[in-house]
Amino acid sequence: MPPATIEMPGVTLIEDAPLAARNTLRVQARCAWLAELGDAATLPRVLALPALRKLPLLVLGSGSNVLFTADWPGLIVQLRNGGIEHMGETGEHVLLRVGAGKPWDELVRWSLAQGLVGLENLILIPGTVGAAPIQNIGAYGVEVARSIECVEAWDRELERHVELPAADCAFGYRDSCFKRAPERWIITAVRFRLARNGALHMDYAGIREELASLRIDQPRAVHVAEAVQRLRTRKLPDPALIGNAGSFFKNPQVDAVCATALRTQEPDLPQWPQADGGSKLSAAWMIEAVGCKGLRAGDAGISEHHALVLVNHGTASGAQLWALAERVREAVHMRFAVLLEAEPRVLPQPTPIPAQHWTRHE
Ligand SMILES: Cc1cc2nc3c(=O)[nH]c(=O)nc-3n(C[C@H](O)[C@H](O)[C@H](O)COP(=O)(O)OP(=O)(O)OC[C@H]3O[C@@H](n4cnc5c(N)ncnc54)[C@H](O)[C@@H]3O)c2cc1C
Incomplete structure (x- = not known):
């Protein structure tokens, strides 16, 4: 039936x-x-x-x-509300209000067609506008938070519609107040502030090389988007062809003591120093180092092309996919004493693993 x-x-x-x-x-x-x-x-x-x-x-x-x-x-x-409203202009900037149900990539392409600057590095990210603030989507050196003016939501605690200015959203690396309290807000619309002539971000992983190969020496936002699109298409598996949720593991952040110890024990492990003295570590490198890239258990797998991507080769259940992700986390923890965190929301929420559960091989 x-x-x-x-x-x-x-x-x-x-x-x-x-x-x-x-x-x-x-x-x-x-x-x-x-x-x-x-x-x-x-x-x-x-x-x-x-x-x-x-x-x-x-x-x-x-x-x-x-x-x-x-x-x-x-x-x-x-x-499914996907309207785009022009809310006005302030000097160089255009203010837009976009319904939460609008597909994200459609908004990026629409903004490029209007000659607006700000979202070009975020082209081809799947998902909806309403979900973009949840984990503060980011790619190729840019996070959406910098273009958000305010988030409109239904507040289930206060039982009324609220407007949260970007400064109150606690945006961080793949993080926000919405991600930390998933029961509280239902995002209904997002207001963006895009520039007519803003600065372009081209210093991240291969963008300039891609622009050079396209023979573009005076790039505009559309060109940066084209470069990012080419890089992404080469790197990430297409969910239309193979089930995946993009990067499944976040790059872990460790404090200065741990970062220094790892620099001695694992000198090849890429680290990105952070303002607080700690470091962000390459999860992909660690997963590959423990031999989990391309790992497969039935239809659950880790992509052979991208160590961060958990893939469903066919009919893997969610529990089988999570069991494989747990194997990867355990292997990484045993060698590096670092616990990888899942980027997607795992439902129902798994019980946190006690620190002593996995012992480290010295
Ligand atoms: C191939 C691929 C590539 C990806 N690349 C990137 C990338 O480069 N950068 C990046 O940051 N992410 C990336 N992602 C992850 C994903 O695309 C983003 O996180 C996206 O914002 C999720 O949107 P969604 O509508 O699918 O959200 P869903 O998966 O449906 O939901 C994600 C979370 O947001 C909550 N949520 C969704 N909508 C709302 C709402 N209106 N109000 C309140 N809560 C809501 C859900 O409850 C859930 O907790 C990628 C995913 C794939 C499959």
């Missing part, structure tokens, strides 16, 4: 909805109820429905940064 569907103005409710086509790791999971909202204004009404209001709630964009290790026992909300 196909899932039961209920239509209301601006809302589609689906009972016992399949999620395989709604997450890029292609995990076969289901949720008790799914609500697709064309208009964010319907949110309070939907959340108050007697059949839904007591259920655990998950907001899903396009599922490119989640791993379902089990069925979701409650309600999943997907926002």
Whole structure:
């Protein structure tokens, strides 16, 4: 029997909805109820429905940064509001308000077509505008936080719509207040501040080389986007061809004492010094060093081309994918005494591993 569907103005409710086509790791999971909202204004009404209001709630964009290790026992909300509103101009800058359901890459391409500067390095990142602030998406030396003016959200604690200026969003490396309190806010729109003639960021990993190979010596934002697009297409597996969630492991940050010790013990391990004296470490290098690049257990695998990417070669379950990720974390911890953190949201949230669980080989 196909899932039961209920239509209301601006809302589609689906009972016992399949999620395989709604997450890029292609995990076969289901949720008790799914609500697709064309208009964010319907949110309070939907959340108050007697059949839904007591259920655990998950907001899903396009599922490119989640791993379902089990069925979701409650309600999943997907926002489909994707409008772009011109809010005004301040000197060199243009202010835009974009609905949370807008596909991120469409916004980037639209901004480039308008001649706006700011989002070009973030081209081709899958996902929705509403999810972009969650982990402060970043690529090729740029994070979205620098272009965000304010985030509009439904605050489930205060039970009202709020506007959070960027300074109140606690943006950090793949981090924000939204990521730390996933139960609290449902982002309904994001306001961006883009430049007409802003500075371009071209110093990261191969952009200048790519521009040179395109024979562009006076680059504009569209050219930087083209260079990034070429680099990304060569490097990252396409979720349309093989299930994945992009980089599965974050680059870990360690304090100055640990960084110094690692510099002696593992002199080839790439480190990026941070302002606090600590270092960010290359997770990809560590995974490769412990022999996990290309690792496979059934259909769960680590990409043979990119050590950070967990892939679903076919019908791996979420639990099998997470078990493989745990094997990688354990191997890295045993050699480097560093615990890798997953970048996607693992659902349900796994129990933290006690420090003494894995012992280190000296
Ligand atoms: C091939 C590939 C490449 C990638 N490259 C990058 C990259 O270069 N840089 C990068 O930063 N990320 C990258 N990612 C990760 C991912 O694309 C981003 O994190 C993206 O922002 C996720 O968007 P989404 O709509 O799919 O979110 P989802 O995966 O649906 O959700 C992610 C999290 O955000 C929450 N969420 C989603 N929408 C809302 C909302 N409206 N309100 C409140 N919470 C919400 C969810 O509950 C969940 O916790 C990549 C992923 C893939 C598959």
